[in-house]
Amino acid sequence: MSFTQTHHAFVAVDEDGVNDFVTAFFTARPRYLHYGSPPFVAATGITQTEMGAIPFPFIPGGIAWRVDFGLPQIDLYPPNGPLPAPLTMAVGQFSVHAQVRLTVGCGTLDQTGDKGGTITPISTTLDVWAVGGLLVDNFGGGNGNLRFQLDELEVLGVEPESLRNVLDCVLRMMLQAALSTFTLPFHALSAGFLTLTIEAGPEIDNDQIEVWGTVS
């Protein structure tokens, strides 16, 4: 069977290639994996992104926090190994595995006001797995991007279930936000060989992202 099938051009990126692009992106722009508020992150730069503290009444300056994602590892269908229940992966889906370190500034407040409180960072590192699919931004003329959209996320090793559900939701939103910064331009799929007008795909199968189309 030909690669192009009933089309005139075919492009595939296997999961190693996808992870190479992911590594290149987050190595060049690590601030999209590292977020936090002062004093953990004093200012936005290449390495980290400053956000506001979590406001809460009678906590001066709010609650300081920090989130650090490890480099996400993407696995394209079929899965390379079993996924944590209840996650499953079907044709057209990918899984992503990452570690996330959550840090909060644990403050002690001086209720007398005679002296300032202290903030002690407290952290936990969690293993998260998620599954999702691809989104396409097609700008026409062979230009566009692929993006990675999470459908479901599981945090491992957290009890009780209600706490795990809270973390699943919060971390799914956070990891989705971090991954949304990563886009894979159409021209990169073929390392600049083709200006591809997509006719079919992208599909995820055979451990790769597959796209069919014509050369424009």
Add this chain to the structure above:
Amino acid sequence: MSDLLAAIDETAANTILHDAESALSLPPQSGSGSLGPFTAAWSASASLTGGTVTLSAPNIVHFTNVDLNYSVSFSLSIDLNSILPDFCLPQICIPTPWGDICTPQICISWPTITVPVSHSGTVTFSADFGINVHLTGGQWFVDVVILAIPSLSLDAEAAAIVAALGLAASAAMLAIPFIGPFLALAVAAITALIGIAAVTGLLGPILGLFLDGLTLTIYQQPQVFEVLPAGGPFDPQVNVLLNAVTADVEVSDKNELVLRVDV
């Protein structure tokens, strides 16, 4: 399995190769050579258009009915003494009461003329190309390179050039005194001495210079490949290193040109 794979069928290969044709800039050529008994300085330029691409194993790109569009200019230096008979005005004597008064015999020495000729034409050829992948100067290239210079059918082109030479020679000789009775003879002599075979013998090697090693680049990218441009002070450019590139023709239910890249 390579990180990236791109495959195109023959339809897309035609698009890619025609883009490569359009981007191709063949350097102009110049030199000198023999046109019959004469020496001609020449300069030439050429471009490629059209053609149909088919693919076959092992790694052959067939390019058929490609138009080689060329322009060539010749400049011939012709010593008319070598082709025209000597011409002398005879001595004329007029009898007078004081004796004959005679003019001297005057012989004309024919000049050497320069005949410039320009001709543009198209020669259609077909040739097989091989695939050459190389990393040069920090850039990956996938070139298709002609395997052998094809034979060119040049008789019609040569006949047109001979006719143009005749016209140009005629124009160049019009200003020569006393040439009138000899003009047709000179033109006929020049075109006969040069002949179609001589023009073919010079034009073929000239056009061969454009076809020798003819290379069409179908892929050129920096080894440090830009995935995303810089997006601001905190978002630098995102690059990947293209470690290896291969290209070949693969035959299944379709013939495809397949590019593989390791990132």
